[in-house]
Amino acid sequence: MIWVMANWRLVLIGGLLTTTLVGGAMWRHSANAFAEYRAEVVALGKVQEAAAKQTEADQKQITEDIQHGYEAAIDYLRKHPVRVRAQPGAGAMPGLSNPSTRADEASDYPIPAALELAAGCAETTNQLNFLQGWVEQQSRAGK
Numbered sequence: 001m002i003w004v005m006a007n008w009r010l011v012l013i014g015g016l017l018t019t020t021l022v023g024g025a026m027w028r029h030s031a032n033a034f035a036e037y038r039a040e041v042v043a044l045g046k047v048q049e050a051a052a053k054q055t056e057a058d059q060k061q062i063t064e065d066i067q068h069g070y071e072a073a074i075d076y077l078r079k080h081p082v083r084v085r086a087q088p089g090a091g092a093m094p095g096l097s098n099p100s101t102r103a104d105e106a107s108d109y110p111i112p113a114a115l116e117l118a119a120g121c122a123e124t125t126n127q128l129n130f131l132q133g134w135v136e137q138q139s140r141a142g143k
């Protein structure tokens with residue numbers, strides 16, 4: 001104890017040196033751990049980026065496939081028009097008077113002819129079917 005009291009400056013310098021070395025070693029360990037963590041995050045980021053690019057490419061391919069299929073189906077529908085059957089028994093009914101000529105005139109908002117209406121319905125149904133398929137395929141992309 002007498003030596004410690006006589007050489008208190010050396011003891012103080014030794015204590016400061018020890019705490020500095022221990023603190024430096026702890027800091028170095030945490031810096032190495034952070035560097036490892038950072039490297040892991042970068043590696044995982046690259047993996048996710050590659051997965052995102054693959055998903056984007058898959059979705060783009062799905063969109064192109066659906067678009068080409070839709071265009072082919074619309075072309076087919078337009079080349080092969082929908083057939084509309086006449087209603088059975090349609091015609092003049094006995095005992096009824098003929099309609100007035102004024103009421104038969106075309107209105108400002110004419111109802112499309114049956115063939116035109118059927119073609120429009122077929123195209124709309126086709127479009128909705130392809131849209132539904134596109135949504136379903138897009139939701140499965142990347143999973």
